[in-house]
Amino acid sequence: MRTEALLRLAGAVRGSVVSAADAAYDESRRVWNGTIDKHPELIVSCVDTADVVEAIRYARTHDLGVSVRSGGHHVAGSAVIDAGLVIDLGGLREVSVDGGTARVHASGGALIGDVDRATQEHGLAVPLGLVSETGVAGLTLAGGYGWMRRKHGLSCDNVLAAEVVTADGQVLTVSPQEHPDLFWALRGGGWDLGVVTALDYQAHPVGPDVHLAFLTFGVAEAHQVLANLTELVRGAPRGFAPLAVFWTFPEADVFPEELWGQPFLGVAGPYVGAVAEGERVCAALRDLGTVLTDLSGVVPWVEAQQFFDEDYPRGRRYYWKSSHLASLEPEAVTALTALAASRPSPLTSLDVWINGGAIADVPDADSPVGNRSAPYMVGIEANWDDPAQDRANIEWARAASAVLEPFSSPGAYLNFDDLGDPETFRRAHGDSYERLAGVKQAYDPTNLFRSRTGPVG
Ligand SMILES: Cc1cc2nc3c(=O)[nH]c(=O)nc-3n(C[C@H](O)[C@H](O)[C@H](O)COP(=O)(O)OP(=O)(O)OC[C@H]3O[C@@H](n4cnc5c(N)ncnc54)[C@H](O)[C@@H]3O)c2cc1C
Incomplete structure (x- = not known):
């Protein structure tokens, strides 16, 4: 039985809401790695930023932890959260390219293949990973190693700006000028700080x-x-x-x-x-x-x-x-x-x-x-x-x-990484760990976003 609140959420979003009561539940909770078998309370498939805001509002009101799913490629299955709410960005895959400035705007659920196709129309490419079905957001927010890494750096080094929905439901434009602390954090330490609904990248001439x-x-x-x-x-x-x-x-x-x-x-x-x-x-x-x-x-x-x-x-x-x-x-x-x-x-x-x-x-x-x-x-x-x-x-x-x-x-x-050991995060961020923890505290003080747990004990 759906509660009134759940029905309200389903009516408020343009995307869809899936719970264990729905036939689509088992398929919706699957990710790329076949060993992952998590059972979220809800999966909200978002098609725009307003859907993300609604999903966050629901999660806060009902005290649900939130994970974000872009490509769903992370081996640890961190796109999905047990007993929490998954914000699925699979419906946000638009990519636009300004050929003059080589600036690329990728929606938060875009896959590498989406970005490659759009950028190659202009003889450009963004430094991303090696498999075209990987989500650009998950990849970029934790680094991003690809064929262009020695020439143009990691994916995160090529981020110019982002749109982020924060834990309190605000939609922020994040850049070196606006919310510079969050901009710094997103470029390699960006999971669980907010929902990144778009990333702007600097592209570079490559190919065809x-x-x-x-x-x-x-x-x-x-x-x-x-x-x-x-x-x-x-x-x-x-x-x-x-x-x-x-x-x-x-x-x-x-x-x-x-x-x-x-x-x-x-x-x-x-x-x-x-x-x-x-x-x-x-x-x-x-x-x-x-x-x-x-x-x-x-x-x-x-x-x-x-x-x-x-x-x-x-x-x-x-x-x-x-x-x-x-x-x-x-x-x-x-x-x-x-x-x-x-x-x-x-x-x-x-x-x-x-x-x-x-x-x-x-x-x-x-x-x-x-x-x-x-x-x-x-x-x-x-x-x-x-x-x-x-x-x-x-x-x-x-x-x-x-x-x-x-x-x-x-x-x-x-x-x-399987993300099973909390110390992994300290090792990954080195001397930046404390500063990153401060940004997390500032933007998500109640730890609404908590996808960082490994699947295997
Ligand atoms: C086949 C394969 C090939 C790969 N190749 C490479 C490679 O060449 N180079 C490389 O560096 N890595 C590579 N990876 C690793 C890849 O970078 C990570 O798995 C990455 O996290 C996947 O991104 P995703 O969006 O698909 O992840 P998801 O599983 O959807 O998400 C991963 C994490 O990111 C968070 N997240 C995702 N999207 C957002 C968002 N929009 N806002 C906020 N948080 C978000 C999620 O909450 C989750 O914790 C590869 C992985 C696979 C499976």
Whole structure:
């Protein structure tokens, strides 16, 4: 039975309100990660800012905690809150671009693919992540690492302004001039401060075509390949920001059948710059070691942005962590190689992000993103399909994190974390943690927004 208040809410919003009484409830509470099984009290699908204001008013009146869902991609399922109210921004996906100033206005529920499509109409791109179905808001508010990171910084470094609905229902324009404390906080520490209904970004010229590198090598050559690769990247223009991935050849026709099921170390990434320059820089990748396969070529930027899409289907089971490495010394590579060999699932990968460049140019105090100077980040991605394998995969990822600890600097990346340990937030924000806590207290003193809890005990 719906209460009068709930009926009033349903009548007040242009979007929809779903509770456990509705047939749509089970589908509405699902997120991308198939291990997440949370039971919110209500899901309010918003189609405009006024809907968000109504949802917040209802949550305050009924003392419900609030989470925000944009792309629903976070592995911890933090877009959904048990026994609370989910503000679903999936109905707010408009993106507009001012080609003259390269300023992009993205609604709070826009996905990376939405932004890429709109910006490429103008020969532009915003630095975002590597899979096109990820929400730009969740990604940006906690950092945002992508192919443009070494040239143009993290996604959050490219935010110019935001529209935010605060816990008291006010709609604020947030920029360096207006509410500068909240603007500072949103650029990397932005979850649970309010509902970000729009983000304005600075875009940059890219494409329409780019050179995309994707070569694979035997894991036995990992020391040589990674040493050569890191040296190559350090000497190359900042448009070169590849990923080195320990993975397993899938049963896909693009690979020779004799390699199916074999482990590999792949080097992948588009060159952010002219195609000819990309071809020249990436030609050196063939000398990193003995090439097993080379699928490099020229592709549209939008396609490069979808390179990993089909490897991450909705509903698969995922558990991720990450480590910031101070160096890729031989002992660290030996550890990575051993971890790669012990992966319980062939879908699981260890991703080495080579950072530096524009990421490290930003002074630590300018944003709540910690660990900017760490030259490498390893994404520990346990991916599997069989629920019976949950424990084995989760334990592997946790053990991998512990094994990499001696080589790591004391940071964390919230977008690649199970969020189960509250200390993770302190590690992620480093010296900015107390200042961020002050902004939270100022804008959400009753802790209305409380999505930051992990799913796995
Ligand atoms: C397949 C895949 C690929 C990925 N690739 C990358 C990558 O290349 N680089 C990278 O850096 N990260 C990557 N990530 C991690 C990704 O950045 C995070 O999962 C991110 O939080 C997802 O954003 P979302 O909007 O989809 O998240 P959601 O799950 O919807 O939300 C995540 C968190 O952000 C908060 N939030 C979301 N939207 C808003 C909003 N509008 N206002 C206020 N709070 C909000 C939510 O409350 C929640 O706590 C990837 C994740 C996946 C699943």
